[in-house]
Structures are given as structure tokens and as C-alpha cells.
Amino acid sequence: MNSNKEDKMHEMIDAYINDMMSLKDKLSFESRMEADEILKEEVFIYMSLKESFNEKDWHTLDKRSHGEALQNIKKELKSATLQNVSINVKKAEEEYYNVINKKLNKRKKFYFVAIAASFLLFASINLPYLLGNDSLEDHYNNYADWEGIPSLIEKGDEVAIIEKLYESKDYNAITSHYEIMQNGSETFHAYSLLKVGASYFFNGNYNEALQVFDVFIQLDTIASSRGNWYKLLVYLKQDNKRKTQETLNVILSNKNNYNYKQALKIKKDLK
Amino acid sequence: MQESEKYLQALIDGDNKIILDIYNRFHPKIQVFILRNNGRHEDVQDVFHDALMYLIMKHRESPLQIASFEAYLFTICKNIWRSTLKNKKEWVMKDGVLPLVNKEDSLATFTIEQKHLEFYQEKFQLLSDNCKEILSIYFNGMSYEEIMKDLSYNSINVVRQRVYKCRAKVVQLIKADFRYKKQA
Structure with missing residues (x-):
């Protein structure tokens, strides 16, 4: 030219x-x-x-011409090793945001010192009496933290679907989706399972919820102990004293378990 | 052990204390960048997490040799954010609505896009200083007239010729590399 x-x-x-x-x-x-x-x-x-x-x-990227490479990376992201690594990162992230939020709350609290002081005075006088009369249902109401199920990290298609349905509280759709996936022997992302378990719980299907939390625990990820906490919430809700005690003992067997301190408080309150 | 190596190893080993240190030291700067560039707090959380996952994957694949962990992490966060904004723009232009975000897919896509970018950057570094200077400002949207004034060239035509030559040179370097055929 x-x-x-x-x-x-x-x-x-x-x-x-x-x-x-x-x-x-x-x-x-x-x-x-x-x-x-x-x-x-x-x-x-x-x-x-x-x-x-x-x-x-x-x-x-033109995804059509990189299909194989994309699949390989996605497969790696789904591997147990990277899921555990990701959970570790998420754990640090949670701690970081907790501290940041505490700092923010501290500032807000400054303006409510008087109210807080009055409340504490009232609580310190009445707490032993109040705790002494708590039923398991009351404990459930105090400690239920279903919204604390972590948001998902590496979201696959199934994970994104569950996340979206959970946000819109479409628990029936989640459990149906789970059952269909189970029939196809598909594996679920660990944190998706927590949301599936929670969905069964909200629909009043406690046994199914417990089964799903057991599957989550058996996955043996770094976050497995969360499964016992959510099982505890189910037993509290069911007013099942024996299972509540058993599950509390499991959680209290290791200080690193999820919500160890809360479990300790419940144990003391139930004595 | 160098700081970069310490952080990368901690991410792979799941050392909570050091990962928390990464958040404490570097997250605020990323937050400022994203919030200033049309992002929300949830975006900061996603971008930072994805950037760390990207670093982990890369370091597992072959040990990363980086002079500054902070600078590299910032670049990756910035690029993830550029990619997010571009995708959002394309979705809105095509369908008018944002699809359900598949983050695993977006991180995988970003990983390949970043690899391509690093390949282009490597080739770009082989150009003369003058070519690098003129192409940098040209790619960032400066007109030929502005370049002429800014770099004191005699005429627009000279600038245009220079841009064409430098651009052709970098394309030649790219095409001559076997990795280009592999990724095309």
C-alpha cells in the first residue's frame, strides 16, 4: 500500500x-x-x-471466542479450595465492616446516652427476673439472625437465582429449585444451602430445614459451624429442649464456632 | 519476606489477621475511588473482594512478582470497576435493564480481559518514549490539535503521522507475538 x-x-x-x-x-x-x-x-x-x-x-471480551478458558476459570472458582479461600476473605471482610459499623454506631450512640443509661438501669434491675421467665421461643426471638446469612461471593447461576429469590422472600421457589437440583444430583454452593435451609424454616418445614443444615455442616467448609447455629434456632423455635441443649453443647465445644458467645449466653439463661 | 509476598501468601493460607490488615490498610483508598466514580458502598465490597480473589487465583497459577502490593491491588480494583461500568453501560444500551449479575462469570471474564490488557501493556512498553507519550494521550481522547499544542508539534498532520506510525508499530509487535494468536 x-x-x-x-x-x-x-x-x-x-x-x-x-x-x-x-x-x-x-x-x-x-x-x-x-x-x-x-x-x-x-x-x-x-x-x-x-x-x-x-x-x-x-x-x-468476546465471550464466544473464549468459552473454554472462561469455563476453566469458573470451574476453578467453584473448587472447594477457592471456596474456602473466599470464605476466609469474606470472614475478614465481615470483621472489618463490623469494626467500621461499630465506630459509626458509637457516634450515633453519643446522642442517645441519656436514653441508653435509663434503659440500662431498668435492665439491670429487671434482667434476672426477665431472663428467668424466658421460654425457648423468647430465646429464638432474641437470637434469630436469619438476615445474617452471608451474601454470596462467587455467584454461579444457581447461586444468583437463590440470592434473588431470597431477597424477594420467595421461599417456596427456593425450596422447589433446590428439590429440582437435588433430583439432578447437582451440588449447591455452601452459602446457597443456608438460604435453602432458612427457606424451609420460614415455610414451617423444620425437618427439611434441619436436613439441609446438616448437609451444609457435612460439607466441612470453614464456615460449617454456622450450620449448628441455624439448627439451634430451629430447635428454639420448635421448643425442643433436648435438641436445644445438645446443639448448644456442640457449639460450645469450640470457641471458634459461629456465635459461640451468644450460645454461651443462651446456655446460662436456660440454667 | 517482602510485603507483597507476605500478603499474597496470607490470602492463600487464609491468615485472618493479615487479611484483616489488608482490609484496614487498603480498603479505604479503594472506597474513595469507587464512591467518587459513580459507585455505591455495595460496589466497593464486591470490587475489593473480587480483586483479592483475582490476586489469589493469579498467585496460585504462578507466583506474582509485584513491587508494590498496594499499587497492584489498586490497579486491579480500578480495572474491575472500569469493567463493571462498561458492562453496565452495554447492558443498559442493549436491553434497557440490568440483568441478574452472575459474579462468578464476571470475575472469570475480567480475568481474561486483564490478561489481554497486561499483554498489550507489555507490548506498549517496547515502544519509544515519544510513541508511548503520544499514544497515551491519544488513547485518552485528546484531539490531534490538542496534542499538537501540548507536545509542541508543527502541524496537525505531523501529529497524525506520528500517531499512525506508533499505532502501527504496537500492532506489529502484538501480531508478532505467538500469545496473540493463542488469545485471538
Whole structure:
């Protein structure tokens, strides 16, 4: 290509990638690209470079031509090792946000010192009496923290569906979805299971909820002890004293277990 | 042990204390960046987590050699955010609604996009200083006229010729690399 022709081509590419062509010219240039693989490739690289190096832009991937690579990465993200790594990161994240939120709350609390002081005075006088009369249902009401089930980290299709349904409190849809997936022997993301268990619970299907929490515990992830906490909530709700005590003992067998301190308080209150 | 290595190993080992230290030291800066660039608090949480997962995957694949953990983490967070914004824009343009976000899919996609970007950057670094300078500002939207004034060129035509030559050179370097054919 001589210099003039080359310049002309550069000008056209420039106009095309900067979206400065008329519709007619654009269509004509695109059909020219379709007929000329080399030109098409050049334009693609120019476009990629422009999008990649522009701080306010980004070059997005053509997923169709990277299907296998994408599947391999997704498979890796779903592996038990990376799920555990991810749970560890999430755990640190929770601790970080807890501290940040505590700091924020501290500021808010400053304005309510008088009210808080009155409340504490009242509570300190009446607490032994109040606790002494708590039923398991009361304990359930005090400690139920279903909203504390972590949001999902690496969300697969199934995970995203469960997350969305849980947000909209469509518990029936979640349990149906779970049952269909079970029939197909599909595995569920660990945190999805917690939401499935919670959904059975909210629908009053306590036995199914307990079974799902058991599956979660058996997955033996770093977050497994959460499963026992949610089982405890089910037993409290069912007013099942024996199972409540048994589950409390399991949680209290290790200080690192989820909600160890809360379990300790319940144990003391029940004495 | 270098700081970067310490942090990367802690992420892989699940060392809670050091991971918490990563959050304490680096999260605030990322938060400021995302909130200033049309993001919300939930976005900060997602981006930071995905960036750490990206680092973990990369380091597991082959040990990362990075001079500054903070700078690299910031770059990855910034790129994840660029990618998120671009995808949001494309979704809105195509369908008018945002689809249900599949984060696993988006992190996998980002991983390949970042790999392509690093490949382009590697080739870009092989250009002359003048080419790097002129192309950087050209890619960031400066017109030929502005470049002429900014870099004291004699005419727009000279600037245009320079841009064409430098751009052609980087494309030539890209195409000559066997990895380009592999990823195309």
C-alpha cells in the first residue's frame, strides 16, 4: 500500500473507532471489513488498544471466542479450595465492616446516652427476673439472625437465582429449585444451602430445614459451624429442649464456632 | 519476606489477621475511588473482594512478582470497576435493564480481559518514549490539535503521522507475538 492510501486507510479506521462516520460510511466500512480479514483484525486491535488504554473505558471480551478458558476459570472458582479461600476473605471482610459499623454506631450512640443509661438501669434491675421467665421461643426471638446469612461471593447461576429469590422472600421457589437440583444430583454452593435451609424454616418445614443444615455442616467448609447455629434456632423455635441443649453443647465445644458467645449466653439463661 | 509476598501468601493460607490488615490498610483508598466514580458502598465490597480473589487465583497459577502490593491491588480494583461500568453501560444500551449479575462469570471474564490488557501493556512498553507519550494521550481522547499544542508539534498532520506510525508499530509487535494468536 502506498503512503497516501495507507494514510487514507488510517483516517478511515480513526473515524470508525472514534464513531465519527456517517451511518452510510460506517455500513460501507463494515462490509469492507467483512471481506478483508486483515483489515478487520487491524481495526479490532486498534479498538482494543483504545479501549484498554483509555482510563474511562474498558475493552470487553468476546465471550464466544473464549468459552473454554472462561469455563476453566469458573470451574476453578467453584473448587472447594477457592471456596474456602473466599470464605476466609469474606470472614475478614465481615470483621472489618463490623469494626467500621461499630465506630459509626458509637457516634450515633453519643446522642442517645441519656436514653441508653435509663434503659440500662431498668435492665439491670429487671434482667434476672426477665431472663428467668424466658421460654425457648423468647430465646429464638432474641437470637434469630436469619438476615445474617452471608451474601454470596462467587455467584454461579444457581447461586444468583437463590440470592434473588431470597431477597424477594420467595421461599417456596427456593425450596422447589433446590428439590429440582437435588433430583439432578447437582451440588449447591455452601452459602446457597443456608438460604435453602432458612427457606424451609420460614415455610414451617423444620425437618427439611434441619436436613439441609446438616448437609451444609457435612460439607466441612470453614464456615460449617454456622450450620449448628441455624439448627439451634430451629430447635428454639420448635421448643425442643433436648435438641436445644445438645446443639448448644456442640457449639460450645469450640470457641471458634459461629456465635459461640451468644450460645454461651443462651446456655446460662436456660440454667 | 517482602510485603507483597507476605500478603499474597496470607490470602492463600487464609491468615485472618493479615487479611484483616489488608482490609484496614487498603480498603479505604479503594472506597474513595469507587464512591467518587459513580459507585455505591455495595460496589466497593464486591470490587475489593473480587480483586483479592483475582490476586489469589493469579498467585496460585504462578507466583506474582509485584513491587508494590498496594499499587497492584489498586490497579486491579480500578480495572474491575472500569469493567463493571462498561458492562453496565452495554447492558443498559442493549436491553434497557440490568440483568441478574452472575459474579462468578464476571470475575472469570475480567480475568481474561486483564490478561489481554497486561499483554498489550507489555507490548506498549517496547515502544519509544515519544510513541508511548503520544499514544497515551491519544488513547485518552485528546484531539490531534490538542496534542499538537501540548507536545509542541508543527502541524496537525505531523501529529497524525506520528500517531499512525506508533499505532502501527504496537500492532506489529502484538501480531508478532505467538500469545496473540493463542488469545485471538
